[in-house]
Amino acid sequence: MAGQHTLNETESEVASRLGGLKLDFEAMAVTSNLFRAANSVRNHLERTVLAKSDLTWTAFVVLWVVWIWEPIETRGIAAEGGFSKATLSGVLTTLEGRGFLTRERSTSDGRLVLVSLTPAGRRLMKKLFPEFNAEERNITRHITTGDLPQAAQILRDLISATE
Amino acid sequence: MAGQHTLNETESEVASRLGGLKLDFEAMAVTSNLFRAANSVRNHLERTVLAKSDLTWTAFVVLWVVWIWEPIETRGIAAEGGFSKATLSGVLTTLEGRGFLTRERSTSDGRLVLVSLTPAGRRLMKKLFPEFNAEERNITRHITTGDLPQAAQILRDLISATE
DNA sequence: CGATAATCGTTCGGGCCCAAATTATCGGCA
DNA sequence: TGCCGATAATTTGGGCCCGAACGATTATCG
Incomplete structure (x- = not known):
């Protein structure tokens, strides 16, 4: 969802569609990126490792x-x-x-x-x-923000919030 | 993948199956949790918000x-x-x-x-x-580890690593 | 100009995905 | 013992999901 456009472009477009309604753009960015990341990692691993075993x-x-x-x-x-x-x-x-x-x-x-x-x-x-x-x-290893255990913990927070 | 068992239980089981091969358990935890989180959040939003509009x-x-x-x-x-x-x-x-x-x-x-x-x-x-x-x-708002922009950035790191 | 390559959206085939209904089994309780 | 609610796995039906193949259109270049 945050594809080729920058976050700011998307935000201003959304804001104009909703005419000043209060939205949580940080929350939007997290869920949006969560899905792009999951799909991207999944497709990558399927192509690079799993495809050869079908x-x-x-x-x-x-x-x-x-x-x-x-x-x-x-x-x-x-x-x-x-x-x-x-x-x-x-x-x-x-x-x-x-x-x-x-x-x-x-x-x-x-x-x-x-x-x-x-x-x-x-x-x-x-x-x-x-x-x-x-x-x-x-x-x-491309995660440069914080460390890996912290990344895993953030994801666990999301799981426990929804399960 | 890190369902009802603790991470340590899974790790020791994996280690015993691979007989001492070197594995990156932190990386495992991140990708595993990434998918559980994405699916969990998706199912939650489908049930709570999207279902009524089919x-x-x-x-x-x-x-x-x-x-x-x-x-x-x-x-x-x-x-x-x-x-x-x-x-x-x-x-x-x-x-x-x-x-x-x-x-x-x-x-x-x-x-x-x-x-x-x-x-x-x-x-x-x-x-x-x-x-x-x-x-x-x-x-x-259940993310207590770091802040939301940081969480979004970690996910972006994963996207750019695989796209 | 005309042949050829590139690009776009769709279709096809096989597989994943879930809720609800179905079939089979188990456990409890009179 | 005989019923009855709970539990397990499967099947069903509708929808998503992708790569590959396809037909249509456009761009390139001799």
């Missing part, structure tokens, strides 16, 4: 969560990854079809489904995750 | 960009909103069908399409945007 961002997150916590229940993956169970079901089917993970009904509770990686899934993550993390480091 | 986040961003810069070319909306032209085409068709905006082929350059709001679209934004901004303010 993985989407969400598929990678699912594999990562399962890799760390296997065996893990479906609801746990959704909560950990931050998307709905409906979304997850489709992604699991995709990844199961590619042979990266398995679904198995729990014996102690017939409602639960336990997800685990296959050996191929584990091999993929062992190769991919270090590359992914190297690129994460590469991106975040 | 608008998705992206549809709202499109309306906002057109509202500020009309008449604006399709490519401009996509660049300003941060999504692909393919995505935009579908959203424009949806919003055009609901009578919030119009498409018009440019007379000076037959390749371009100029988008403008209808009176109904302008009425909608005039009502909706102040509500939206009030909720943005409500969310961002």
Whole structure:
């Protein structure tokens, strides 16, 4: 939203549209930049690291969560990854079809489904995750305002304000 | 990704999976929280402000960009909103069908399409945007680490690192 | 001028995304 | 034991999302 125009250009345009209504431009800048940043980082990582394995961002997150916590229940993956169970079901089917993970009904509770990686899934993550993390480091080292833990904390503040 | 588990739990699990490979956990925390924050804020604003007008986040961003810069070319909306032209085409068709905006082929350059709001679209934004901004303010006031301009700058650093 | 390259918006195919409805299972309680 | 509300995962339906391919238009340059 703050694309090729400067913040001031946008602000004066907005102000003229609203005829002097009181607006919080600092809050606007934060949410606007939050989305541009998230999308930009996501697309960048998909192109630079994930594309060669034909993985989407969400598929990678699912594999990562399962890799760390296997065996893990479906609801746990959704909560950990931050998307709905409906979304997850489709992604699991995709990844199961590619042979990266398995679904198995729990014996102690017939409602639960336990997800685990296959050996191929584990091999993929062992190769991919270090590359992914190297690129994460590469991106975040451009943060010159404050330090990284502070950046992480600001984002956590936003999460707790909305969850 | 940093859901119900603490960062330390996740870190030790990751470390055990990678057997001592060097990882940048601070960078991990930033990108992980970036996505949780963006999704969380998006879902929150969709539920609290946008749902009553039956608008998705992206549809709202499109309306906002057109509202500020009309008449604006399709490519401009996509660049300003941060999504692909393919995505935009579908959203424009949806919003055009609901009578919030119009498409018009440019007379000076037959390749371009100029988008403008209808009176109904302008009425909608005039009502909706102040509500939206009030909720943005409500969310961002929970940022206690540093100040808002600093938060915006950190996010801009991430954008410029990946665009 | 005419061929060729560049640019713009759309369409297509496959995948993600969510709320609501659905199916199956579990737990409690008379 | 038999019902009944709660819980888990999936399916459904509508919409967003992108890269690649496409048709139309414009710009370039010999």
